[in-house]
Amino acid sequence: MSLTNPYGDFEITDPQAMRALAHPVRLAALSWLQKNGPATATQLSEHVGASPSVTSWHLRHLAQFGLVIDEQPPGADKRQRWWKAVARGFRYEMPDTPEGVEAGRLLRAEMMNQALEAAQQWLAETEPELDAEWSRLAGSANTRLVLTPEEAEAIEAAIEQVLTPYVQRGEEGAPPTARAVRYLRISLPEATN
Numbered sequence: 001m002s003l004t005n006p007y008g009d010f011e012i013t014d015p016q017a018m019r020a021l022a023h024p025v026r027l028a029a030l031s032w033l034q035k036n037g038p039a040t041a042t043q044l045s046e047h048v049g050a051s052p053s054v055t056s057w058h059l060r061h062l063a064q065f066g067l068v069i070d071e072q073p074p075g076a077d078k079r080q081r082w083w084k085a086v087a088r089g090f091r092y093e094m095p096d097t098p099e100g101v102e103a104g105r106l107l108r109a110e111m112m113n114q115a116l117e118a119a120q121q122w123l124a125e126t127e128p129e130l131d132a133e134w135s136r137l138a139g140s141a142n143t144r145l146v147l148t149p150e151e152a153e154a155i156e157a158a159i160e161q162v163l164t165p166y167v168q169r170g171e172e173g174a175p176p177t178a179r180a181v182r183y184l185r186i187s188l189p190e191a192t193n
Contacts, residue, residue: 010087015103017065022106
């Protein structure tokens with residue numbers, strides 16, 4: 001699939017970077033930084049299920065691939081090392097080499113695992129607390145389509161075009177009544193018979 005990247009996501013092309021990000025702690029750390037902003041390894045450790053020293057090691061590994069940077073926020077304690085995601089999101093295309101396909105599949109599997117965990121956590125913790133309007137707007141669908149590769153690509157591009165203005169404005173540009181909404185999109189082409 002050709003990615004146009006209207007969100008300004010970090011584009012991962014290196015299979016080694018895909019393999020690195022496929023680690024549960026690294027993916028969780030990057031996701032947390034993308035959502036919440038800069039943090040220290042100690043602050044992140046409670047959110048990613050690893051000790052501060054292990055979290056620090058994983059952050060340095062992500063930095064080798066340019067996914068995070070070491071950046072001190074204004075007014076922060078200079079004795080602490082702060083980490084920041086380089087982009088609000090990331091994306092990748094499935095590579096065409098055997099090594100790349102394996103790395104891409106590992107990353108895809110971990111992304112799906114964490115997305116399913118996020119959905120289960122939302123059902124248990126967030127959904128019961130929503131007011132009626134937001135509860136009604138929380139949607140899910142399971143639609144089977146019969147598509148060509150070109151049609152599947154066109155659908156993905158159309159979805160991104162609809163979402164792009166909301167992604168690009170960020171929280172700072174949103175109206176006061178807006179709240180964060182996570183859209184999990186999983187497209188599962190079926191095997192041919």
